[in-house]
Amino acid sequence: MSRMQPSRREPAWAVVAAMVVLLPAAGHGDDAAAAAAKAAAERDARALGWLFQQGVRALAAPPAPPPDADRQQREQIQQHAKQLERMFQPVLNSELELIRRCCDGLDSAARKRILAAGREAVTVAARGFTERQFNGQLGRDDFDPRRETRSRLEKALEPLADPAEFATYRAEVERREARRAEAARLTILARVDRQLDLSADQRQKIEAELTRSWRPQWARELGNRGDMRINDYPPAPDDAAAAIVPHLAPDQVAAWESWCRAAGARLLGQGFNLHLDGQGIQQSDPWWSE
Amino acid sequence: MVERMSGAPRAVWFVRALVAPLAVMLIGCGSAGAADDDVISEAGPEEGGQRQPHLIDLGSNFDANLFEQRGGWVLRSGAGHEPAGPRASPALERARELGRKRIDRMSASCTLTEEQRRRLAFAVESDARRFAHEVEAVRTPYIGRQVDMNDQAGQKAWHAFQQDVAKCRDRLRNVYDEGSLFAVATAAVLDERQAACLAAENAARRSFHWRAMVLETMAKLDESLGLDQRQHDALVTELLAHEPPLRNDPQALGRADSNMRRHLVLMVMAELDAKPLRAAISDRQWRVLSLQLNQGRAMRSAIESQGFLEPGQGSVRRDGPRSQAGGGRSSGAGP
Numbered sequence: 001m002s003r004m005q006p007s008r009r010e011p012a013w014a015v016v017a018a019m020v021v022l023l024p025a026a027g028h029g030d031d032a033a034a035a036a037a038k039a040a041a042e043r044d045a046r047a048l049g050w051l052f053q054q055g056v057r058a059l060a061a062p063p064a065p066p067p068d069a070d071r072q073q074r075e076q077i078q079q080h081a082k083q084l085e086r087m088f089q090p091v092l093n094s095e096l097e098l099i100r101r102c103c104d105g106l107d108s109a110a111r112k113r114i115l116a117a118g119r120e121a122v123t124v125a126a127r128g129f130t131e132r133q134f135n136g137q138l139g140r141d142d143f144d145p146r147r148e149t150r151s152r153l154e155k156a157l158e159p160l161a162d163p164a165e166f167a168t169y170r171a172e173v174e175r176r177e178a179r180r181a182e183a184a185r186l187t188i189l190a191r192v193d194r195q196l197d198l199s200a201d202q203r204q205k206i207e208a209e210l211t212r213s214w215r216p217q218w219a220r221e222l223g224n225r226g227d228m229r230i231n232d233y234p235p236a237p238d239d240a241a242a243a244i245v246p247h248l249a250p251d252q253v254a255a256w257e258s259w260c261r262a263a264g265a266r267l268l269g270q271g272f273n274l275h276l277d278g279q280g281i282q283q284s285d286p287w288w289s290e
Numbered sequence: 291m292v293e294r295m296s297g298a299p300r301a302v303w304f305v306r307a308l309v310a311p312l313a314v315m316l317i318g319c320g321s322a323g324a325a326d327d328d329v330i331s332e333a334g335p336e337e338g339g340q341r342q343p344h345l346i347d348l349g350s351n352f353d354a355n356l357f358e359q360r361g362g363w364v365l366r367s368g369a370g371h372e373p374a375g376p377r378a379s380p381a382l383e384r385a386r387e388l389g390r391k392r393i394d395r396m397s398a399s400c401t402l403t404e405e406q407r408r409r410l411a412f413a414v415e416s417d418a419r420r421f422a423h424e425v426e427a428v429r430t431p432y433i434g435r436q437v438d439m440n441d442q443a444g445q446k447a448w449h450a451f452q453q454d455v456a457k458c459r460d461r462l463r464n465v466y467d468e469g470s471l472f473a474v475a476t477a478a479v480l481d482e483r484q485a486a487c488l489a490a491e492n493a494a495r496r497s498f499h500w501r502a503m504v505l506e507t508m509a510k511l512d513e514s515l516g517l518d519q520r521q522h523d524a525l526v527t528e529l530l531a532h533e534p535p536l537r538n539d540p541q542a543l544g545r546a547d548s549n550m551r552r553h554l555v556l557m558v559m560a561e562l563d564a565k566p567l568r569a570a571i572s573d574r575q576w577r578v579l580s581l582q583l584n585q586g587r588a589m590r591s592a593i594e595s596q597g598f599l600e601p602g603q604g605s606v607r608r609d610g611p612r613s614q615a616g617g618g619r620s621s622g623a624g625p
Contacts, residue, residue: 190498281575
């Protein structure tokens with residue numbers, strides 16, 4: 001009802017136009033009757049102006065989504081994110097395990113602050129993951145919940161840890177990245193070997209070339225995308241072609257080209273690779289709460 | 291209407307005059323083609339009759355399960371997949387192809403002479419024919435045989451069919467292994483230098499694939515356990531020193547998906563002396579790892595039955611790289 005009240009923002013022209021149309025109908029009776037008729041006419045004019053304005057707005061504006069749709073999706077995201085937090089917990093626990101191994105001199109207060117930062121990181125990571133899932137954006141940017149969690153932990157750790165211990169932790173993180181890179185290179189190479197029967201010499205040369213021209217996105221080969229079959233082939237690692245093709249024999253090059261045509265990895269896009277199989281460290285380490 | 295048309299430029303008129311009859315012709319041809327397609331489709335048995343998904347034609351499922359599956363099973367339902375009658379078995383061609391690849395790979399490793407190639411090709415042909423003959427004997431009773439999967443007898447027949455196909459898969463894996471003419475010919479044909487060269491190449495390939503499997507698995511353990519470099523190195527050193535007798539042919543290696551590779555590594559780790567492993571990692575890490583090792587241990591029969599390891603050998607060796615030519619019972623040619 002309150003929305004139906006004419007507002008003071010009615011355009012003056014609408015009021016005037018309505019009065020011009022309606023006032024003559026009020027007649028020329030006595031003053032009281034004339035005043036009442038005038039008031040009624042003004043009220044009607046305002047109402048007409050308001051209705052007219054709403055009609056124009058409705059025509060001009062795109063149809064608004066049902067007011068509940070956004071809220072409903074937000075609630076769904078929140079619920080899913082909450083469930084994911086439990087699945088991301090082992091990610092946090094394994095990151096904390098490495099921190100403990102490198103920085104066992106942390107005092108109780110520092111440990112609690114780092115644990116709190118870790119929990120917040122898990123919440124943020126789960127939220128980011130779920131939002132992308134709902135919007136069909138998962139794997140389309142470089143969002144990685146593990147990296148998100150680790151970077152937030154690292155930020156919290158740096159001012160609290162002994163500098164030498166923090167440096168040890170940083171070195172361990174870098175070594176782990178290097179190990180992942182080596183594993184990814186070998187995974188690529190093993191797939192090429194299965195397909196093209198490389199010689200030992202070719203494998204050595206290609207491995208060296210993959211190391212020299214390493215690209216971080218090749219680490220996605222560590223997921224299970226290699227198990228896919230496209231046109232009865234596994235995905236060809238054609239984004240690493242520059243490191244592979246120069247070391248192939250002519251018949252292998254021909255086989256490589258037909259493999260890439262049939263099942264080039266570029267067809268797969270970035271994909272997304274996160275192991276949430278629940279096989280991380282499930283139990284929280286009480287040391288962090290002590 | 292006439293006025294509007296007469297107002298159009300001459301070029302537009304020309305296009306209209308040319309395109310309209312062409313369009314009519316094309317549409318006509320299209321519908322004629324569609325009519326032809328209809329005739330062909332109607333000739334098929336499935337289009338006229340009602341499709342019955344519970345009916346399985348075992349004959350048409352035989353080759354698909356033997357040659358197209360990597361350990362799993364496909365069950366193509368509906369009767370009458372092959373309206374033109376049963377096809378010839380692809381067994382001979384498949385076995386020949388595998389043999390050709392073995393010879394090519396052997397030649398790439400140790401440079402065969404033409405005469406050596408000819409003799410090995412003869413052996414391949416003989417083994418391939420024997421294999422095709424054996425497969426045909428198993429396959430023939432299934433040709434044209436339909437079973438109803440809603441029926442208990444039909445399900446029983448399907449299980450018997452699976453066992454028969456599994457035997458043929460095993461045979462296909464071992465067609466050029468010990469006992470084959472190819473294995474005998476390889477030993478007789480290669481000279482000492484070639485045999486040594488081939489053995490070295492095979493050992494290098496086996497070690498490479500084992501190393502790749504170990505590091506791939508360790509990348510996941512790294513994430514799930516939060517290992518540091520020292521712990522990682524301790525586990526990797528143990529695993530690399532206990533290389534299992536991996537089959538070296540692309541058939542076996544290609545079938546091993548990432549999950550199977552991970553379980554193979556965990557299986558080997560589960561069979562190692564636990565003390566050094568246990569000492570290298572924390573209690574919290576061990577609790578997680580020991581669960582995964584149990585899973586790996588439980589996968590042994592699946593890993594063995596799918597032919598990832600050389601038959602008849604222990605999974606773990608503790609004495610450095612394999613020394614015998616070709617490794618294990620296979621012919622020495624690798625693939």
